[in-house]
Amino acid sequence: MPGYAKTSKARYGLAVGFTLAALLVRLALDPCLGREFPFSTFYVAITATAFFAGPGPSLIAIFLSFVSAGWLFIQPRISLYSSWTIPLVGSIGFLCVSLLITGIGYISWRSRAMAEASAKEAERRSKQAEEEIAERRKAEQALRQTYERLAQAEKIALVMPLHVSLEGCWQKVTPNFCRFLGYREEELLGRPFRDFTHPADFEADWNQVLRLKSGEIQSFQMEKRFIRKDGKIVWGYLNCSIVTDEQGKPLHFLTYVLDINEKKVVEEELRYNVATLNLAAESADIGTFDFYPETGVLRWSETTRRHFGLPCNAPVDYKVFLSGIHEEDRAKVDQLIRQALEQETGISTEFRTLGLQDGRERWIAVRGRVFYDHRGGPLRLIGTTLDMSDRRRAEEDLRKTMTDLSRSNLELAQFAYVASHDLQEPLRMIASYLQLLENKYRGNIDEKADSYIHYAVDGAKRMQRLIEGLLAYSRITRGAVFSPVNTGKVFSEALANLDASIKESGAAVHGEGLPTVFGDEIQLLQLFQNLIGNAIKYRRRDIPLVVTVSAQKQHGEWLFAVKDNGIGIEEEHYQRIFQIFQRLHSRDEYSGTGIGLALCKRIVERHGGRIWVESVFGQGTTFLFTIPVMKGILHK
Structure with a gap:
């Protein structure tokens, strides 16, 4: 609003103030003015209010002035007037003049208000125009920069x-x-x-x-x-x-x-990998699961549902999962899962399930990994399930079979040992008496009887050798406790035992780089002696026999080789020669019981190795066998 007063409270305050001031001045001039001019000073208050406070406050000033003048200056002196019409006319005149002053003041006040409003509007529009110009310039600058960046961006x-x-x-x-x-x-x-x-x-x-x-x-x-x-x-x-x-x-x-x-x-590689993984999982009967511990949401693949005996559309959650576990395994599995979630460990366990609908008991293997959020809290547990029922049953059947086989082998070994041991004495007696009979009556009866006696004595001797070989074969598994054995020393002892045969055959036997191994010294001596003895027995008659025994370390084991230049072995007989009582030649050509190589095979297997043969028929044979390298027994 124009003038000195800007608010309604201030404007009406001016009206009261001006009226009070006029009243005080009129009271001060009352001794001079008396009953004349009771409204004289109030005209000034009304005029000032009309021009400086507006029409509303001016009307208030008129009211207050009329009441004040009438109550203080006219009413107490009404008797001094010759007629009551005189103060009435004066009051009416005061009101008319005051209203006229108010109207003139309103026009002046309104003119000033409009002028000030026009000035403010002009100032506002000027400021708005300046702001719009600044914004336009800013937008034009941003647009130019945008065009420049766009042109540059199009290139890169x-x-x-x-x-x-x-x-x-x-x-x-x-x-x-x-x-x-x-x-x-x-x-x-x-x-x-x-x-x-x-x-x-x-x-x-x-x-x-x-x-x-x-x-x-x-x-x-x-x-x-x-x-x-x-x-x-x-x-x-x-x-x-x-x-x-x-x-x-x-x-x-x-x-x-x-x-x-x-x-x-x-994406294509991912689809291929996912398809391959799904195919592999389906082929291997592997199921998957995804558990969100915070919400309790549990997702199962169709294979996992089948592992728990549920149809494809059956709802699942953690409670359903626990209810499908065998009651003897339920607490253990629940504890393992909680431990995996709390201690940031994976889960790997096997447990039994009872089909929730078919009631079938299955063995399930679970492997899982926990993933965590940025706060370190468990976010999800992802894993796989595998039905181990067939494997468990196979392992149980295998255990039973192995137990039965071990018992059967033990009983068989005991039987062979007992039988061969108990048969030796009566067979020795038979052989002795047959030799006595042969010595006493040879030449005293006909040639046919002599041949019969010879056959009987020879058969008894061969039977005795077979029983001795069988007894040695059955004793292999009950050998001495393993200890470090110097195979070079064993080789020398084998040569000493075979000295007569070596000299008779004119053979040259060499040993190269033989190590110390962990084993049974007596059985290793028997092994070397049998292999070198075989080389001497099956030698060629047209060239001198050369036998070489060597060893080299490879892949954590010692590989021994017994090589000769004898008659050789046809490839079709490579497996047969290691079977007990199997012979490739008649007794007239080469003597023997057919137990020697079977004995060698059993000795090597007891030492944790394997034995095989390589040969060129007519040129020579190499028997190879391995013995594991034991920690701390590495020197030659």
């Missing part, structure tokens, strides 16, 4: 903006897009995008373009394949819209292309 950005005519020909391409397709800019401009679109994707692309031209849609997005200049296929993501003029007439298409070829390659 992964998103490639293109202008395409309404007929589908390229009007503007970026350098990145040219590199994307392997063309120069002039090779692309003016050519239809159909020439560079994979045939399988063009129809869908063109249908979207037609919908865009007709106004049916405002824009479209799609993934499509482009054909590069070198013939390779690359993937791009399109975002296409139409550009119009001020009248809404279409001008051209604005298309943004993003190179997603690497993304598509990764």
Whole structure:
């Protein structure tokens, strides 16, 4: 508001103040004025109020002045007037003059108010214009910077903006897009995008373009394949819209292309890996589960549902999971899962389940890993399930079979030992008496009887050798406790035992690099003696016999070789020669019981190794066997 008072409270305060001041002045002049001019000073108050406070406060001032003058100056002196009409006329005149003053003051007050309002409006508009000019300049500067950045971005950005005519020909391409397709800019401009679109994707692309031209849609997005200049296929993501003029007439298409070829390659590899993993899981009957401990949500694959005897559409949660576990294993599994969630450990266990619908007992193996959020809290537990029922049953059957086999082997070994031991004495007696009979009656009876006696004595001797071999074979598993054995020393003792045969045959036997091993010294002596003895027995008669025994360390074991230049062995007999009582030659050609190599095989196996033969028939044979290298027994 104009004047000195700006608020309603201040304006009405001026009215009261001016009236009070006029009253005080009138009281001060009362001795001079008397009953004359009771309203004289109040005109000044009313005028000041009208001009400085406005019409409303002026009316209040008129009321207060009329009441004050009437009560203090007219009423007490009414008797001094010759007629009561005189103060009445004076009061009416006061009111009229005061109202006139108020009207004049209102016009003046209103004029000043309008002038001030016009000045403020002009000032506001001037300030607004200045702000708009500043904003426009700022927007123009930002727009220029945007255009500059856009021009720069078009050169280097992964998103490639293109202008395409309404007929589908390229009007503007970026350098990145040219590199994307392997063309120069002039090779692309003016050519239809159909020439560079994979045939399988063009129809869908063109249908979207037609919908865009007709106004049916405002824009479209799609993934499509482009054909590069070198013939390779690359993937791009399109975002296409139409550009119009001020009248809404279409001008051209604005298309943004993003190179997603690497993304598509990764997606394809991921799909392949997922498909391969699913196929492998299905083939191996492996199920999967995903547990969210915070919400209690539990997801099972179809295979896992089958492991718990549930149909595919049955709801599952943690309680259902626990209820499907055998009551003897339930608490243990629950504790393992809680421990894995709390202590940041995985879970690996096997337990029994009882089919929730079929009631069938199964053995399930669970392997899982816990993933955590950024606060370190357990987020999810992911894992696999595998039905181990068949394996458990097979292991149980195998244990029973092995137990029965061990018992049977033990009983058989005991039987062989007892039988061979008990048979030796009566057989020795038979052989002795047959020899006595042969010595006493040889030549005293006919030749046929002599031959019969000879056959009987020879058979008894052979039977005795067989029983001795069988007894030695049965004793292999009950040999001495293993200890470090110097095989070089064992080799020398074997040569000493075979000294007569070596000299008789003229053989040359050599030992090279024989190590110290962990084993049974007596059995190793028997092993070397049998293999060297075989080489001497099955030697060629046309050349001197040479036998070489060597050893070398490889793959954590010692590989021994006993090589000769004897008659050799045909490949078809490689396995047969290690079977007990198996012979390749008649007794007339070569003596023996057929137990020697079977004995060697059993000795090697007791030492944790294996034995085999390599041979060239007619040129020589090499028997090879291994003995593990024991920690601390590495020297030769």
